[in-house]
Amino acid sequence: MDLKIVLVILAFLVVSDCQEEIEEESPELHPLDGYFNNLLHPDWGAVDTVLLRKSPPAYGDGVYTMAGQNRPNPFDISERAHRSNIQASLGSVRGRTAMQVYFGQQVVEEIMDSQRPGCPREYENIPVPKNNTLYRDSEAFNSATDTVFMPFPRSRFDQRTGQSPSNPRQQVICCTYNSHILIVFIYLFIHQSRALRGHIH
Template sequence: GGCSIFFDTDSGITFEVQRYDGWYNNLAYHRRGTTGAPLVRVLPARYSDGAYQPLQEPQLPNPRRISNVAMSGKSGFLSYRNQTVLSSFFGYHVVLEIVESRRPGCPPEYMHIPVSPNDPVFGNNSTEQVLLPFQRAQWDHETGQSPNNPRTQVNHVTAWIDGSSIYGSSSSWCDALRMFQRGLLSSGSDQDMPKKSDSSYLMWSTPDPSTGQTGSEGLYEFGNAWANENIFTVAEGIIWFRYHNYLASRLYKEHPSWSDEELFQNARKRVIATFQVERKVLCYQKYVDPGISSEFQAAAIRFGLTLVPPGVYMRNRTCHYRSVVNSDGSTSPALRLCNSFWNRNNTNLKSGQDVDDLIMGMASQIAEREDNIIVEDLRGCYCFLVALGIRGDPRYPEHHIP
């Protein structure tokens, strides 16, 4: 697609630089695939009033009950395709590259999910009603006004594979990540680790939704707002951060006279190309809307969740599996998945070498089978259910798929 940012001769850049927000990639329909564009629909919306009121019980079955019946089962069955754990988390990173519609709506609207008293995780075996809190997602406020214009949720990132999960979905977001020296992204005290936020203000980092830590202090600064969700997505973000700085440093040695902007944009262009090659991106068709559909958004992540194991190994540079430290100071042979969400100071991911060990461990481990079973560490982990942004069970159809 076409791009639209031009630099004057002072910048030294002689090529068009792709925008961060996805605008004008499609020269015929400028807004398609942009940050803030509404999700597209393949099938008609299903609201109880045709416009915006959600379908709930008894029109639809209880989502937690569906989860317990259809998605529970024994773990430990290996991927049919020999997919690794690293590939499954890379796939999750790619999903976050093209769709993010989990921000809560304003004004807030709730559809709390009733939980059976004998639920194996959230039940309390009493007469007191238990609810999984569920907040509806943000929507395009120009929709939801009539059955002819039903409510449509918003995608807060670009639908293009354009590196927005690495550089952010706006120029100001990217500026906040940059060092503005030698084309580099800002690093922390360790050069191969990104900078951690020291601000209490939330700009682009999603906070811990279940622990009460609402500030952004201690969160790594990434282009992906949800990269701090668990240590596996953190490791993915760090790898791409390192790759950009590696390319920028190499370009600086080859072209010491280049400006910071030349170094940064040339490195960025190469990173995006590498990311696209990894996903085997095809040419975009002018008249095909690249926007993400509600149907895809509702299904894509859920299929990927079936690949995620309940524990993930770490492996050091001599290829030996290493012990991990638990929150109580004890050690285990692997990282328990349910303990790896929203942990700002995880003992097992402090240094660049820890990142290497985790990536090596994920690359050495076969993922779970491609089936209907989601391990208990995800189905029963409240931190994860809240992290999905729907503040409840991940199977609940906010997007109203028929």
């Protein structure tokens, strides 16, 4: 092959490659800390800001203690909803119950996270019912009192809140990616997620 033709082909490839790099780097991407998703309120939903609520918090004492002391035990609810006997449970007849739970968790982790523990850590003890499989198998089983508790970590909160009914505890957003559902926990930050953040179609 003629040397001039080879040089022309190489020059074309180099220019094309440079052009692709310029096109990839040109769009301004949404920040991953949640700032400026809303131009009128740039700090809405941003990391280390107070979690926005649709309704006021409903603590047991109106300030910071966990509510639900008179509600059904969460272990009983889970057992009822997910037991293998479909006729006796609320499980999906199409086998979608578990899928919906995990998909919902992925969506929540994508757009908001307020469940990381604070410092110092706080725990609530959730009683394990005697009919639950974890009851006898648990290392936390106390034969003297015949009880088992599962520790539940309380979420991180704004230290300036939780002091009175007029200033109840407010959770803090610990991580937010942006307004797009990128499923980065599964696919990581690949070219497609960059395209979504840069509004490239």
